[in-house]
Amino acid sequence: MAKQKLAILGTVGVPATYGGFETLVDNLLDHLPEFYEVTVFCESKSYPDKRKRYKGADLLYLDRAANGASSIIYDAESLLKTYKSQDYILLLGVSGALMIPLLRPFTKAKIITHIDGLEWRREKWGFLAKKFLKFSEALAVKFSSGVIADNKHIQDYVRSRYGKDSFLIAYGANHVAAVSPEPFLKKYPFLGTPYMFTVCRIEPENNVEMQLRAFRESSVGMPYVVVGNWNASDYGMSLYREYSKVDNIILYNPIYEMEELNALRSNCYFYLHGHSAGGTNPSLVEAMYLGLPVIAYGVNYNRETTFGKARYFADIEELKGLLSEIHSIDREEMKETLAVLAKTHYSWEAINRKYMEMLEALR
Numbered sequence: 001m002a003k004q005k006l007a008i009l010g011t012v013g014v015p016a017t018y019g020g021f022e023t024l025v026d027n028l029l030d031h032l033p034e035f036y037e038v039t040v041f042c043e044s045k046s047y048p049d050k051r052k053r054y055k056g057a058d059l060l061y062l063d064r065a066a067n068g069a070s071s072i073i074y075d076a077e078s079l080l081k082t083y084k085s086q087d088y089i090l091l092l093g094v095s096g097a098l099m100i101p102l103l104r105p106f107t108k109a110k111i112i113t114h115i116d117g118l119e120w121r122r123e124k125w126g127f128l129a130k131k132f133l134k135f136s137e138a139l140a141v142k143f144s145s146g147v148i149a150d151n152k153h154i155q156d157y158v159r160s161r162y163g164k165d166s167f168l169i170a171y172g173a174n175h176v177a178a179v180s181p182e183p184f185l186k187k188y189p190f191l192g193t194p195y196m197f198t199v200c201r202i203e204p205e206n207n208v209e210m211q212l213r214a215f216r217e218s219s220v221g222m223p224y225v226v227v228g229n230w231n232a233s234d235y236g237m238s239l240y241r242e243y244s245k246v247d248n249i250i251l252y253n254p255i256y257e258m259e260e261l262n263a264l265r266s267n268c269y270f271y272l273h274g275h276s277a278g279g280t281n282p283s284l285v286e287a288m289y290l291g292l293p294v295i296a297y298g299v300n301y302n303r304e305t306t307f308g309k310a311r312y313f314a315d316i317e318e319l320k321g322l323l324s325e326i327h328s329i330d331r332e333e334m335k336e337t338l339a340v341l342a343k344t345h346y347s348w349e350a351i352n353r354k355y356m357e358m359l360e361a362l363r
Contacts, residue, residue, distance in 0.1 A: 006090065020282035024092070045063075074096070079100070084106075097139045111143075116278075151305065152304050155168045200228055206275050284305050309337045
């Protein structure tokens with residue numbers, strides 16, 4: 001019997017080099033092509049070699065940007081190219097959701113939308129962009145055949161706000177692995193001493209500024225190392241100018257070599273996670289899987305992801321208080337607990353199984 005067809009839309013593409021959705025798709029391709037004829041849409045400029053297949057999936061390229069305002073056109077064009085030919089369409093993010101009610105009467109495809117952590121709440125968006133994203137979210141939830149929430153708090157929100165059930169599927173993390181510091185000690189001398197670490201996009205809702213201020217104003221006795229896209233915005237560049245010369249703060253631009261990045265994060269004394277928006281954040285589940293003790297901003301998303309087993313702060317004073325008592329926190333118990341939780345709930349085998357079960361349920 002011929003395989004059913006599945007198109008995956010809304011990402012920069014694969015192989016994954018950009019972010020959480022791309023990593024999700026890359027790992028889903030370890031299993032889905034065994035059972036479905038999979039097509040993944042990719043951003044042309046990010047893949048100059050234009051390979052036609054990857055991990056058993058066909059790759060199609062669009063000459064549009066996959067992020068920012070142009071993602072609306074990118075996703076809409078992807079939907080227009082797939083709605084007649086596919087059995088399932090997995091749309092990652094709500095940017096193109098305006099097209100879903102227009103296409104639903106004309107397609108047999110089951111359109112499934114991953115609503116990606118209530119994107120309209122992010123501070124980086126202006127008033128009109130937030131209104132559009134909230135409207136897009138409403139259209140996605142109402143007109144999609146299925147909705148994916150990556151965090152129980154978001155699943156509860158969808159049920160409360162829209163009266164609709166969603167599939168709760170988080171992210172996997174076992175693509176990361178601990179790396180010995182020795183090969184990197186010359187480049188990163190702090191690897192041989194205690195330090196705290198964060199990797200994230202430099203955006204207001206990730207509370208990087210609060211964390212940097214807390215370290216500048218505290219006497220924690222160890223450096224704070226942050227890897228992020230400092231040059232991507234005026235906000236990031238202003239933070240870099242202000243904090244790059246502070247004695248106990250070390251700032252790096254994005255590191256795309258996974259072994260090098262894993263060496264930095266897997267050897268840190270604590271992982272500091274400041275995200276205040278979104279759902280199950282990939283960098284947090286990766287930190288858990290690496291067995292890192294975690295201090296996180298205390299929003300419901302982060303508490304759900306860590307099952308309440310990390311330490312949390314609500315503002316700069318609470319964070320400074322945690323830093324002042326950092327050596328008295330039981331790191332070993334937290335490391336073991338978070339690692340067990342990650343292996344139980346955030347393995348890619350479990351995530352793939354949930355996607356397969358979702359597709360079966362929508363037949």
